[in-house]
Amino acid sequence: MGREPPSARETRFRENEVLRAVAEADAFRGPFGFQCECTRDCPELVMVDRVDVSAVRPNPERLVVRPGHPTEEARVVLRRDGYLIVELLR
Numbered sequence: 459m460g461r462e463p464p465s466a467r468e469t470r471f472r473e474n475e476v477l478r479a480v481a482e483a484d485a486f487r488g489p490f491g492f493q494c495e496c497t498r499d500c501p502e503l504v505m506v507d508r509v510d511v512s513a514v515r516p517n518p519e520r521l522v523v524r525p526g527h528p529t530e531e532a533r534v535v536l537r538r539d540g541y542l543i544v545e546l547l548r
């Protein structure tokens with residue numbers, strides 16, 4: 459037969475997607491598009507330089523926002539022309 463049940467195909471497809479995304483991210487020089495993480499329902503895309511992405515991810519306390527956009531109480535970790543990286547104060 460050689461056919462996989464649909465659920466197995468779907469799982470494999472998802473795994474491939476993840477691997478591909480990782481591979482591309484490694485090869486991709488950036489900048490990377492983040493959705494602005496301010497407290498508004500904000501559709502703005504913020505382009506983050508590759509060198510700064512590791513300052514944001516995988517730390518869940520850190521957000522990327524447009525300068526001047528509101529956040530919860532936070533301190534500024536990095537200030538760039540097009541974006542701020544802030545760390546939430548808890």
Ligand SMILES: [Zn+2]
Pocket residue numbers: 494495496497498500502523524527528
């Ligand atoms: Zn925003």
